[in-house]
Amino acid sequence: MSETTDTACGPLPPADRALGLYCDADHTIHLPYSRLAESAGEANEPAFLATLAHEYGHHVQALTGVFTEAGHALSDATVSRENEVGRRLELQATCFAGMFFDAARDTGLGDRASGPAVAVQDFAHWSGVESHGGTQLQQRWATIGFDGGSLAECDTWNVPAADIGGAEQDRGSG
Numbered sequence: 001m002s003e004t005t006d007t008a009c010g011p012l013p014p015a016d017r018a019l020g021l022y023c024d025a026d027h028t029i030h031l032p033y034s035r036l037a038e039s040a041g042e043a044n045e046p047a048f049l050a051t052l053a054h055e056y057g058h059h060v061q062a063l064t065g066v067f068t069e070a071g072h073a074l075s076d077a078t079v080s081r082e083n084e085v086g087r088r089l090e091l092q093a094t095c096f097a098g099m100f101f102d103a104a105r106d107t108g109l110g111d112r113a114s115g116p117a118v119a120v121q122d123f124a125h126w127s128g129v130e131s132h133g134g135t136q137l138q139q140r141w142a143t144i145g146f147d148g149g150s151l152a153e154c155d156t157w158n159v160p161a162a163d164i165g166g167a168e169q170d171r172g173s174g
C-alpha cells in the first residue's frame with residue numbers, strides 16, 4: 001500500500017471521494033493507508049479488508065472484460081445513465097468482495113471466527129449515493145456474495161434499476 005497519489009490512471013480522486021482506486025491501465029490497486037486509517041480507524045482490519053476485497057473485485061471485472069463492456073455502455077451516455085452503470089459496476093465489485101469473504105471463512109482470515117463476517121458488515125458504512133449505490137445496497141450486495149453467492153447471483157447488470165438505486169450517503173470508497 002503506497003501513499004503516492006499518482007497512478008497510471010491519473011491522480012487519485014480526493015480523499016473525501018474515494019479511499020482507493022483500482023487502475024485498469026496497469027492492474028494496480030491504490031489504497032493509501034492514511035486514507036483507510038482516517039476513514040475507518042487505525043486498527044480497523046475488517047474495514048481495510050473490505051476495501052481491499054472491493055478493489056480486487058474491480059480487478060476481476062477488468063480481467064473478465066466487464067470494464068470494457070461498461071466502457072461501451074458509457075460512450076454517449078447521459079449523466080444519469082453514467083451513474084447507473086457506475087453503480088452496477090461498484091455493487092458487483094462489492095458482491096465479489098462478499099464472495100471472497102465467503103471463501104475466506106475457513107482460512108487464516110477466519111482465525112477470529114467472525115473476521116470475514118465483520119468485514120462484510122463493514123459495507124454497511126459505505127459509500128456515495130451516485131457512485132456506489134448507498135450503504136444499504138452495498139450491504140445487500142456484499143451479503144448476496146457472502147451467503148454462498150455465485151458469479152451469476154452477483155450479476156448486477158441484469159437486475160432492475162431499483163436493485164441498484166441510490167440511498168443515503170456515508171463513507172466513500174473507490
Ligand SMILES: [Zn+2]
Binds near residue numbers: 090093174
Ligand atoms: Zn469501487
